[in-house]
Amino acid sequence: xxxxxxxxxxxxxxxxxxxxxxxxxxxxxxxxxxxxxxxxxxxxxxxxxxxxxxxxxxxxxxxxxxxxxxxxxxxxxxxxxxxxxxxxxxxxxxxxxxxxxxxxxxxxxxxxxxxxxxxxxxxxxxxxxxxxxxxxxxxxxxxxxxxxxxxxxxxxxxxxxxxxxxxxxxxxxxxxxxxxxxxxxxxxxxxxxxxxxxxxxxxxxxxxxxxxxxxxxxxxxxxxxxxxxxxxxxxxxxxxxxxxxxxxxxxxxxxxxxxxxx
Amino acid sequence: xxxxxxxxxxxxxxxxxxxxxxxxxxxxxxxxxxxxxxxxxxxxxxxxxxxxxxxxxxxxxxxxxxxxxxxxxxxxxxxxxxxxxxxxxxxxxxxxxxxxxxxxxxxxxxxxxxxxxxxxxxxxxxxxxxxxxxxxxxxxxxxxxxxxxxxxxxxxxxxxxxxxxxxxxxxxxxxxxxxxxxxxxxxxxxxxxxxxxxxxxxxxxxxxxxxxxxxxxxxxxxxxxxxxxxxxxxxxxxxxxxxxxxxxxxxxxxxxxxxxxxxxxxxxxxxxxxxxxxxxxxxxxxxxxxxxxxxxxxxxxxxxxxxxxxxxxxxxxxxxxxxxxxxxxxxxxxxxxxxxxxx
Numbered sequence: 384x385x386x387x388x389x390x391x392x393x394x395x396x397x398x399x400x401x402x403x404x405x406x407x408x409x410x411x412x413x414x415x416x417x418x419x420x421x422x423x424x425x426x427x428x429x430x431x432x433x434x435x436x437x438x439x440x441x442x443x444x445x446x447x448x449x450x451x452x453x454x455x456x457x458x459x460x461x462x463x464x465x466x467x468x469x470x471x472x473x474x475x476x477x478x479x480x481x482x483x484x485x486x487x488x489x490x491x492x493x494x495x496x497x498x499x500x501x502x503x504x505x506x507x508x509x510x511x512x513x514x515x516x517x518x519x520x521x522x523x524x525x526x527x528x529x530x531x532x533x534x535x536x537x538x539x540x541x542x543x544x545x546x547x548x549x550x551x552x553x554x555x556x557x558x559x560x561x562x563x564x565x566x567x568x569x570x571x572x573x574x575x576x577x578x579x580x581x582x583x584x585x586x587x588x589x590x591x592x593x594x595x596x597x598x599x600x601x602x603x604x605x606x607x608x609x610x611x612x613x614x615x616x617x618x619x620x621x622x623x624x625x626x627x628x629x630x631x632x633x634x635x636x637x638x639x640x641x642x643x644x645x
Numbered sequence: 646x647x648x649x650x651x652x653x654x655x656x657x658x659x660x661x662x663x664x665x666x667x668x669x670x671x672x673x674x675x676x677x678x679x680x681x682x683x684x685x686x687x688x689x690x691x692x693x694x695x696x697x698x699x700x701x702x703x704x705x706x707x708x709x710x711x712x713x714x715x716x717x718x719x720x721x722x723x724x725x726x727x728x729x730x731x732x733x734x735x736x737x738x739x740x741x742x743x744x745x746x747x748x749x750x751x752x753x754x755x756x757x758x759x760x761x762x763x764x765x766x767x768x769x770x771x772x773x774x775x776x777x778x779x780x781x782x783x784x785x786x787x788x789x790x791x792x793x794x795x796x797x798x799x800x801x802x803x804x805x806x807x808x809x810x811x812x813x814x815x816x817x818x819x820x821x822x823x824x825x826x827x828x829x830x831x832x833x834x835x836x837x838x839x840x841x842x843x844x845x846x847x848x849x850x851x852x853x854x855x856x857x858x859x860x861x862x863x864x865x866x867x868x869x870x871x872x873x874x875x876x877x878x879x880x881x882x883x884x885x886x887x888x889x890x891x892x893x894x895x896x897x898x899x900x901x902x903x904x905x906x907x908x909x910x911x912x913x914x915x916x917x918x919x920x921x922x923x924x925x926x927x928x929x930x931x932x933x934x935x936x937x938x939x940x941x942x943x944x945x946x947x948x949x950x951x952x953x954x955x956x957x958x959x960x961x962x963x964x965x966x967x968x969x970x971x972x973x974x975x976x977x978x979x980x981x982x983x984x985x986x987x988x
Contacts, residue, residue, distance in 0.1 A: 448889050470891030480882045484904040484981045496900070497892035524981045544891060 395447065395548050395580055397422040400456035402442055415605035416442045419456070422599060422608065426547075427578040429571075431591035431598045435638065439606025440584040444550045447582065448474045460547055470498055473541030477553040479533040481525040487536050488512065488521040494544040504543075511539040514573070531562040538573065551583040555590065563587075567594055571618075588634050592627060593620050600637055610637060680739045681725035683746035688718045691753045698761045699774060709781045710774035717749075771951040779951035780958065787940065787959055794925060794936035794963070797853060801860025802921045806914065809865040813872025813913070817906070818898055823877070830869060838863035838920065839927045846932060853935075856928035863924040864917035871913030875906025908982060911975045918971060922964050937963070 400420045403413040416439045424430055432440045445451045447458055449468040458465040460472065468474075481490050492508050495501040512518050515535040525533055534554055541549060551570070555563045571594055574581055585591050591598045592614055600609045612634065616626055692714050699707045728735040752773045758764045760772040771779075780787065816826040838859045849855030879902045887901045903910075929938025937956050944952035 445885075448885075450885050450888065468885075468888040468891075470889070472889060474886070474889040476882060476886070478882065480880075480886045482883060482901070482904070484907070486981075493887070493892075493900075494890035497887060497890045497896045524983075526981070526983075540886075540890065 394426045394461060395422070395424040395582070396457075396459045397443070397447065398457050398459075400443070400446060400453045400458060402439070402446060402451065402453050417446075417453075418605040418607050420606065420608055421456075422611075424580055424582065426580055428597065429574050429581040429583065429595050431595040432582060432584045432601065433586070433588060433591050433598060433634070433638070434601030434606070434609070435603050436586070437604050438601040439604065440601060441552055443606070444474065444552050444582065444584055447548070448472050448550055450474075470494060470544040471546050472548045472550060473544060473546035474550045474552065475534070475537050475541050475554045477556040479525075479530075479537035481528075481533055481536055481540070483525050486522050486524055487517055487528070490525065490536055491539045491543055493540055498544070507543060511543045514542070514576075515539045515569070529562075530558050531566055534558065534566065535569070538570070542573065542577070542579075546579065548580045548582065551581065553584050553586065556586060563590075570594070588631055588638075589622060592616075592630055592634070593622060598634065600634065680735055680742060681721075681728060683742050684721040684749070685718060685725060687746040687749035687753070688714060688721055691749050691756075692718065694753050694756055694761070695774065698756055698772075701760075706778050707772075707774040708778075710777040713777060768948055769950050771954060775951045776954040776958065779949070780955040783952055783955065787937075787955065790935060790937045790940040790956070791959055791963055793933075794929065794938070797856055797929075797933065797936060798860065798921060798925050798967070801857040801925070802864050802918065804857065805861035805864025805917060805921065806868055808861060809868025809913065809917065810872055810910070812865070813869040813910075814876055814898065814903065816869065817873035817876025818902060823873070827873075830866070830873075834866035834870065838924045842928065842931060852932040856925070856933045859928055860921045860924045863920040867916035867920060868910070868913040871909045871916070872906060875909030875913075876902045878909070879905040907979060911979065914971060914975075915968075918968065926960075 398421055400417055401415070402417040403415045406412045406414055420439075420443060422443075432443065434440055442451070446453050447465065449465045449472065452466075465472070481487075482493065485493065488508060491511055492501060492505075495504050495508070509518070512521060515538060517532065517535060517539070520528065520532065525536070528536065537554070554570070555566050558566060567590060570581075570583075573579075583591070583595065595614055598612045598614060600612065601607065602609045612630070614630065616624070616630075621627060692711075695707070695710065695714060699711075724734065724738060728738050756772050756774065759767075759770050760774070812826065812830075815822045816830065817823070841859055841862065842855075845855035845859055846852070849858065883901050883905055884897055887897055892901070925936070926938035926941075929936040930942045933939060937960050941953055941956045944950070944956065
């Protein structure tokens with residue numbers, strides 16, 4: 384309806400979001416996972432979220448996806464508040480979570496079927512299979528795929544809905560080093576081709592520097608945003624350049640410090 | 646002459662390459678013997694024993710078995726020859742040969758124990774020849790009984806599966822339904838369906854109808870239980886992914902939870918099938934006036950134990966065929982699991 388302003392409005396806003404969970408051993412007590420987190424992302428930005436494990440990165444991603452609701456604060460894409468999951472915010476997990484009972488093609492189609500638009504948009508399925516280079520595996524079942532291939536299917540499945548925001552929760556975390564670097568380039572290629580707003584959770588600082596416009600560093604539980612570091616290196620980036628390495632040691636120091644306090 | 650030889654040449658060659666191309670294992674002599682020899686050999690032993698043992702009996706009672714064994718022998722020889730040119734057949738024969746041979750030897754042992762040495766009291770334990778004769782003589786009634794059993798079984802089973810799937814999905818998906826449904830399931834479900842027979846006879850207008858509902862009840866419990874557990878154990882991340890893809894509730898239930906629960910549902914279907922066989926036979930024995938269960942108790946009433954055994958043979962074939970069909974359906978439906986789970 385408002386497609387013309389969509390690009391401007393698709394910026395992601397996280398305002399003073401707090402989230403706590405009941406302790407598994409004592410449900411009456413709640414532990415704070417996110418403490419007044421605010422973050423603003425312009426449309427088309429690729430940002431990374433790094434921090435020690437348990438700092439609430441995945442929680443933040445789930446809130447943005449709409450899978451969980453915050454205790455307080457609000458989240459919005461453009462002018463629209465996030466109240467439930469929908470196809471505008473795609474989410475890719477570390478485990479590809481492909482539906483094992485569907486072939487690669489049917490997995491990629493899933494979003495179209497869910498939104499009842501398969502009939503009009505069937506032609507896009509082939510396009511997205513080509514995009515991630517899996518045309519020849521259209522009729523394979525997920526258990527036949529390698530980790531990298533499965534993750535490419537998961538990416539295509541999320542992208543076919545043309546989400547305004549793509550959330551990536553350590554999508555490359557389970558891959559071996561070589562597949563991982565290849566997939567980083569692939570994700571960058573997809574991002575450059577489609578200019579989605581992308582938020583990437585990662586443990587890997589090299590990955591964060593290599594890929595993102597900004598790196599958001601979070602503190603140990605309860606999760607707060609410690610610092611946001613812009614990455615002003617030109618693309619494609621060289622993993623062994625001195626600027627790259629300098630930024631890397633800077634962030635490592637910061638993270639060590641962040642981890643030490645808690 | 647020469648022409649004929651040259652015409653034959655390639656044929657012979659192809660046969661030879663075919664043989665060499667067969668399984669490497671087949672090239673060893675013993676393996677090759679094992680492929681075709683056991684069945685004819687066991688068959689010959691059977692024939693010899695039968696010929697020896699049945700001299701004392703009237704030929705009219707054992708002729709069918711004799712004919713059966715001769716036919717079996719002829720077929721096994723034909724197969725032994727055919728497998729020389731058919732590698733696929735050879736592989737199957739190597740697989741199944743020993744099983745068939747042992748089955749024949751079991752028949753042979755049975756004959757020795759019964760009519761041979763008369764180790765078992767006679768009217769109750771007829772020889773395989775006697776059973777075979779009953780099978781042939783009473784085929785019309787046996788066929789009719791099998792047909793009635795089949796209709797009753799499938800009717801009751803279908804009813805139970807439909808009810809079980811519906812209640813299982815509701816209990817597995819919805820928390821309030823689970824809260825109220827689970828106690829009923831836990832209290833009523835474990836009662837064996839056959840225990841309801843006295844009540845069912847009183848309530849229901851017809852014996853067939855009450856038998857069908859008892860079978861349905863027997864099937865309903867395991868199907869409900871395993872469907873509910875499959876649905877409620879759907880991996881949360883599949884549901885999360887589907888929701889971020891824009892899925893509504895219908896999609897979540899019918900396209901995520903149910904497919905994810907299918908392996909569990911099939912276990913319920915198998916358990917239900919076993920329970921349905923049991924209930925079918927019991928219901929036919931005590932109430933329904935047709936079917937294989939009825940046939941067994943009727944034959945027993947006349948002390949015709951040949952017929953009892955004949956009905957048991959038919960039941961074995963009948964039930965295992967239905968089981969096999971369900972296995973095939975499962976393999977088709979769960980093709981996506983191939984290599985993931987074996988059971």
